[in-house]
Amino acid sequence: MTTTRAARKTSFTSKASNYLDERTSISGAVSFLGRKIFPDHWSFMLGEVALYSFIAILISGVFLTFFFDPSMTHVTYEGSYVPLKGIGMSVAYHTALDISFEIRGGLLMRQVHHWAALLFVASIGLHMLRVFFTGAFRKPREINWVIGFLLFVLAMAEGFTGYSLPDDVLSGNGLAIINGMVKGIPIVGTWISYFLFGGLFPGTEIIPRLYSLHIMLLPAILIVVLGIHLVLIVVNKHTQFAGPGKTNKNVVGSPIMPTFAAKAGGFFFLVFGTIMLIASIFTINPIWNYGPYDPSPVSAGTQPDWYIGFADGALRLVPPGWETEWFGLTFTWAIIIPIIVMVGFLMLVAFYPFIEQWITGDKREHHLSDRPRNNPTRTAIGAAGVVFYAVMWAAASSDLMATHFHVNVFHVIYVLQAALIFGPIITYFITKRVALALQKKDREIVLHGYESGRIVRRPGGEYIEVHEPLDEYERYRLVTFETYEPTKERPNAQGRISAGVKIRGALSRWFFEDRITPVTQSELEASKHDH
Amino acid sequence: MTAQHDADATPQEHAVETVDRGSAVTQSDSFSDPGLPPHKPRQTDIHPAKEKRAERQVFLWFLLSMAGSVFAIFAYFAFPITEEDFGSVRINNLLLGLGLSLGLLGIGFGAVHWARQLMSDVEISEDRHPTHGSEQTRARAVEIFKLGDEESGFTRRSLIRNSLIGALALFPLPAVFMFRDLAPKQDAVEAISQTPWETGTRLAIDPTGTPIKASDVTIGSAFHVIPETLDSHAHDFLDQKALSVVLLVRMPEEQLHETEERKGWSYNGIVAYSKICTHVGCPVALYEQHTHHLLCPCHQSTFDVSDGAKVVFGPAARPLPQLPIAVDDEGYLVAQRDFTEPIGPSFWERLDHIDDEHPESSARTEDRA
Ligand code: HEM
Ligand code: FES
Numbered sequence: 001m002t003t004t005r006a007a008r009k010t011s012f013t014s015k016a017s018n019y020l021d022e023r024t025s026i027s028g029a030v031s032f033l034g035r036k037i038f039p040d041h042w043s044f045m046l047g048e049v050a051l052y053s054f055i056a057i058l059i060s061g062v063f064l065t066f067f068f069d070p071s072m073t074h075v076t077y078e079g080s081y082v083p084l085k086g087i088g089m090s091v092a093y094h095t096a097l098d099i100s101f102e103i104r105g106g107l108l109m110r111q112v113h114h115w116a117a118l119l120f121v122a123s124i125g126l127h128m129l130r131v132f133f134t135g136a137f138r139k140p141r142e143i144n145w146v147i148g149f150l151l152f153v154l155a156m157a158e159g160f161t162g163y164s165l166p167d168d169v170l171s172g173n174g175l176a177i178i179n180g181m182v183k184g185i186p187i188v189g190t191w192i193s194y195f196l197f198g199g200l201f202p203g204t205e206i207i208p209r210l211y212s213l214h215i216m217l218l219p220a221i222l223i224v225v226l227g228i229h230l231v232l233i234v235v236n237k238h239t240q241f242a243g244p245g246k247t248n249k250n251v252v253g254s255p256i257m258p259t260f261a262a263k264a265g266g267f268f269f270l271v272f273g274t275i276m277l278i279a280s281i282f283t284i285n286p287i288w289n290y291g292p293y294d295p296s297p298v299s300a301g302t303q304p305d306w307y308i309g310f311a312d313g314a315l316r317l318v319p320p321g322w323e324t325e326w327f328g329l330t331f332t333w334a335i336i337i338p339i340i341v342m343v344g345f346l347m348l349v350a351f352y353p354f355i356e357q358w359i360t361g362d363k364r365e366h367h368l369s370d371r372p373r374n375n376p377t378r379t380a381i382g383a384a385g386v387v388f389y390a391v392m393w394a395a396a397s398s399d400l401m402a403t404h405f406h407v408n409v410f411h412v413i414y415v416l417q418a419a420l421i422f423g424p425i426i427t428y429f430i431t432k433r434v435a436l437a438l439q440k441k442d443r444e445i446v447l448h449g450y451e452s453g454r455i456v457r458r459p460g461g462e463y464i465e466v467h468e469p470l471d472e473y474e475r476y477r478l479v480t481f482e483t484y485e486p487t488k489e490r491p492n493a494q495g496r497i498s499a500g501v502k503i504r505g506a507l508s509r510w511f512f513e514d515r516i517t518p519v520t521q522s523e524l525e526a527s528k529h530d531h
Numbered sequence: 532m533t534a535q536h537d538a539d540a541t542p543q544e545h546a547v548e549t550v551d552r553g554s555a556v557t558q559s560d561s562f563s564d565p566g567l568p569p570h571k572p573r574q575t576d577i578h579p580a581k582e583k584r585a586e587r588q589v590f591l592w593f594l595l596s597m598a599g600s601v602f603a604i605f606a607y608f609a610f611p612i613t614e615e616d617f618g619s620v621r622i623n624n625l626l627l628g629l630g631l632s633l634g635l636l637g638i639g640f641g642a643v644h645w646a647r648q649l650m651s652d653v654e655i656s657e658d659r660h661p662t663h664g665s666e667q668t669r670a671r672a673v674e675i676f677k678l679g680d681e682e683s684g685f686t687r688r689s690l691i692r693n694s695l696i697g698a699l700a701l702f703p704l705p706a707v708f709m710f711r712d713l714a715p716k717q718d719a720v721e722a723i724s725q726t727p728w729e730t731g732t733r734l735a736i737d738p739t740g741t742p743i744k745a746s747d748v749t750i751g752s753a754f755h756v757i758p759e760t761l762d763s764h765a766h767d768f769l770d771q772k773a774l775s776v777v778l779l780v781r782m783p784e785e786q787l788h789e790t791e792e793r794k795g796w797s798y799n800g801i802v803a804y805s806k807i808c809t810h811v812g813c814p815v816a817l818y819e820q821h822t823h824h825l826l827c828p829c830h831q832s833t834f835d836v837s838d839g840a841k842v843v844f845g846p847a848a849r850p851l852p853q854l855p856i857a858v859d860d861e862g863y864l865v866a867q868r869d870f871t872e873p874i875g876p877s878f879w880e881r882l883d884h885i886d887d888e889h890p891e892s893s894a895r896t897e898d899r900a
Contacts, residue, residue, distance in 0.1 A: 037657040248659070273636035
């Protein structure tokens with residue numbers, strides 16, 4: 001493409017691009033991607049934070065692999081951290097200490113790795129909430145939602161396997177809990193635990209095995225899945241909020257070259273730099289304080305990494321005595337039930353897009369992000385799910401809450417048990433009401449303008465507040481959204497209404513019974529004549 | 532919605548609108564799209580001086596970044612880690628880290644500032660098209676599959692097709708069996724159902740291994756205990772320890788409630804219980820002397836040591852297994868035998884390994900009030 005010009009004006013870049021293009025036809029990729037448009041909104045950056053913290057994880061993780069040795073062979077500590085001198089420990093723990101105390105920048109890289117991992121999972125969670133509350137999971141993005149869900153699960157798995165590697169008291173204790181949970185699984189649990197640990201707990205196999213998963217298998221899967229995620233974003237193009245000039249049929253924003261690339265590239269450095277700053281100032285996971293793993297000691301008030309909290313909390317909320325012995329076999333409900341609840345909850349999250357599409361029956365493509373208020377039922381469901389998760393998560397700190405607020409830990413658990421059931425229900429109703437109220441307010445604003453805060457006295461003597469009318473752009477932003485009505489339960493060819501149709505009708509009523517429609521032109525006209 | 536507006540307005544887009552819209556309401560009288568608002572120029576677009584200033588700021592950020600990276604290299608050498616000096620680790624971490632942070636953040640702030648102040652901020656609109664391929668590519672794809680089928684005979688030659696499916700289904704199966712040797716040959720349930728405690732094994736202090744004389748256990752005291760025979764150099768030391776750790780407590784005999792069956796299991800008010808929680812297996816390490824409660828720090832299961840270690844709170848379902856103890860000729864505490872039931876978390880086959888002579892193990896003594 002540049003051959004003729006390149007021949008005359010032989011700058012180095014044009015020569016180089018020409019050289020490359022003649023061997024790769026890369027100009028095709030540049031012309032396809034170079035001016036792709038990305039819409040701008042702060043909430044669209046959450047996925048980017050996840051991506052960039054993952055890169056920080058990869059960079060710091062590779063550094064750690066050069067020094068870390070996952071062996072569980074027993075050795076005596078001879079390193080330079082005085083309090084542990086002469087103590088027996090595994091090679092894994094020893095090398096993790098060496099990274100911290102013998103290698104310049106080693107502690108920094110460990111801390112970067114750990115802080116980045118915490119940020120990674122957190123940003124994935126927030127990103128997922130953004131996608132949920134704006135309805136960005138609707139057709140054609142359902143598959144990408146499921147892929148994103150996989151990334152979330154993979155990230156937690158990466159975090160847990162990583163947390164277990166240094167073989168300190170906390171990480172070993174986390175593995176003890178996993179061992180106990182696995183053993184509680186009916187029929188196969190005992191054997192799975194046996195295979196996992198290569199015999200008895202803790203054995204000498206588990207850390208090398210987790211290491212293979214942590215640095216090879218899981219990252220490889222994660223990178224592939226992440227790649228698909230990003231490709232689908234390009235294929236589907238990003239959603240945007242509705243507004244003047246921003247429709248379901250276009251995407252408005254800045255082009256990749258140069259503005260988006262500069263912003264996103266700069267943002268990578270900001271995220272990495274912030275992680276680095278935190279890692280240089282704040283200690284995380286000071287494994288030297290915990291000591292090497294030993295099945296005997298454990299200290300109160302220790303916490304798993306934040307994203308494992310919900311699982312730990314789910315275990316804590318089980319009331320005593322949940323176990324039965326039938327036919328000489330042990331059913332450990334205290335473990336089975338929380339696992340079912342957690343897996344069930346995660347499955348609901350994974351399949352929500354399909355459920356909602358079944359209820360609306362809407363098969364069109366949706367490229368406009370909903371404002372959360374404009375889909376009150378979905379928003380309320382999401383808020384209820386957040387509370388459900390949050391209660392489980394809070395339960396993982398029940399002992400800390402008890403000591404902090406000087407209350408009995410038993411009572412904390414009772415309160416949380418109640419909150420787990422009633423919290424989501426109450427949240428659902430409150431959120432739905434709030435969303436509807438906000439929609440009403442939007443209508444008011446469209447019909448009567450903004451409250452200006454200016455009070456004037458009418459000739460008749462009464463006082464009124466002046467309302468500033470909206471300009472057409474602002475108005476359009478407030479009236480552009482989609483509404484649904486409950487489906488009618490139509491009988492099939494035999495004149496019967498099948499159970500599926502009835503359920504769907506009921507769900508549809510539940511979803512769309514309370515709804516507020518956008519202001520129409522005639523409504524606005526009518527309201528003007530009122531004055 | 533605009534989408535519908537456009538569809539109503541432009542007939543060629545009707546194809547898209549034939550897609551089922553489900554229960555979505557068609558708004559007949561909605562507002563029409565006024566189009567993108569006019570672009571508002573930035574200060575840097577209007578005033579060359581402001582533009583120059585922004586340029587200088589970007590330059591300064593990049594300069595700062597360079598300074599940070601150079602400082603990081605300097606700090607790496609100038610503030611090394613010195614042997615046995617924790618302070619030097621901290622200084623190295625802090626200064627190296629600050630240098631690197633500045634190196635990164637400088638680039639970040641500079642690039643973002645450049646993009647926001649100096650690059651065009653005119654919003655550009657790009658058209659979307661339905662995600663599915665065009666009618667042509669779809670027809671071509673179908674045709675390709677048809678050709679593939681015809682040329683290979685995949686549908687026609689059902690015998691070889693089905694045998695291929697069979698072969699593909701079977702070939703990964705050996706891989707499943709190859710994982711058998713993830714664990715030793717021994718039966719899993721056998722392996723986890725015994726502990727190193729044997730008749731006559733002395734109770735020793737964890738971690739020193741010093742045997743405990745009954746006379747040294749004062750009322751109200753609690754000991755963390757391991758079997759004296761535990762060899763801290765053995766390759767399976769931690770496994771054996773994880774099975775055998777015990778908590779030993781002495782309380783006034785009148786406060787100890789024992790069942791008939793277990794009357795002979797204690798000595799002078801001294802009782803010994805497995806320290807591995809029956810919930811999911813954390814060490815139950817916190818003993819509250821005045822309530823005789825043993826608290827598991829992991830999920831707050833609470834056991835009453837004065838009453839057969841039954842569960843008084845928390846998710847654990849069974850009491851902690853009790854280790855029957857006695858005193859040997861020299862006055863040392865010894866185990867009468869191994870536990871009469873598997874220690875630790877419940878598992879599917881647990882009941883297979885309850886000693887027949889002591890059916891009244893925790894599975895049954897538990898009284899659920
Ligand atoms: C993708 C998501 C990942 C997450 C969420 C994650 C998380 C973690 C966590 C929480 C730890 C414990 C850190 C500590 O001890 O302070 C850890 C340790 C470790 N990770 Fe990762 N990691 C990830 C990817 C990787 C990758 C890709 C590599 C290498 C290529 C890696 C290599 C290591 C090594 C060697 C350790 C042990 C060293 C030590 O404890 O200091 N990690 N990881
Ligand atoms: S392990 Fe003891 S309460 Fe969960």
